[in-house]
Amino acid sequence: MSFGQNVAATKIELFKYKKSTQIAVMVQQILDDKRKVLLKNIEEMIQEASKARGGIWEPLQDIYTSVNEAYLALGTNTVDSVAESTPPVMEVEVHVRRVVDVKIPALTVTEKDTKSMPYGFADTNSSIDRAAKQIKELMPKICKAAEYENSIFSLAKALEKTQKLLNALENVIIPQYKDNIRFILSTLEEREREEFAKLKKVKAKMESR
Numbered sequence: 418m419s420f421g422q423n424v425a426a427t428k429i430e431l432f433k434y435k436k437s438t439q440i441a442v443m444v445q446q447i448l449d450d451k452r453k454v455l456l457k458n459i460e461e462m463i464q465e466a467s468k469a470r471g472g473i474w475e476p477l478q479d480i481y482t483s484v485n486e487a488y489l490a491l492g493t494n495t496v497d498s499v500a501e502s503t504p505p506v507m508e509v510e511v512h513v514r515r516v517v518d519v520k521i522p523a524l525t526v527t528e529k530d531t532k533s534m535p536y537g538f539a540d541t542n543s544s545i546d547r548a549a550k551q552i553k554e555l556m557p558k559i560c561k562a563a564e565y566e567n568s569i570f571s572l573a574k575a576l577e578k579t580q581k582l583l584n585a586l587e588n589v590i591i592p593q594y595k596d597n598i599r600f601i602l603s604t605l606e607e608r609e610r611e612e613f614a615k616l617k618k619v620k621a622k623m624e625s626r
Contacts, residue, residue, distance in 0.1 A: 426608075430601055448582055448586070452576065455572050459569055459576065462565050462568050466562060470562050473555065477555070483545075483547045484496070484548045510526075511523070520571070
């Protein structure tokens with residue numbers, strides 16, 4: 418229904434605007450409930466993301482130290498060659514779950530081989546072993562932190578869209594409907610008064626005759 422145009426002051430239009438107002442109020446309530454659920458989930462995920470990030474930085478520093486030691490001891494070419502020739506031992510599966518109607522990813526990390534390092538020991542040292550072990554242990558935590566970060570971003574976008582729709586309903590659509598209803602009611606009442614006045618004049622003339 419277009420706004421800013423002339424409103425036909427008829428009972429049919431009055432019924433339409435009243436019905437539209439009822440529907441708009443129902444949608445407003447649904448969106449408000451959705452907004453509250455999104456806010457609650459975002460707050461919970463922010464807390465979880467903070468915990469997940471807190472357990473990452475210190476181990477990452479240890480990994481960087483181990484890798485740096487490997488580079489210094491073995492040289493860039495050797496470390497890069499080991500990295501390129503080493504097959505992946507970690508696998509990340511992505512599943513999708515829903516919060517309200519928002520799709521967010523859920524990551525699952527699995528190890529293909531946890532018994533031995535998938536490279537030879539002749540040209541490596543303990544720094545590479547230590548870094549590889551630390552990365553394997555830290556990867557699930559990194560993926561979990563990434564999952565929370567991505568989920569927060571997706572939920573925040575949905576919250577922004579929901580809030581815009583709520584603002585439009587509360588500040589534009591519903592007030593416009595109500596203004597149109599008031600205009601139609603006042604116009605119909607004015608017409609009734611005019612008709613009543615005309616009838617009184619007609620009746621008075623008939624009685625005078």
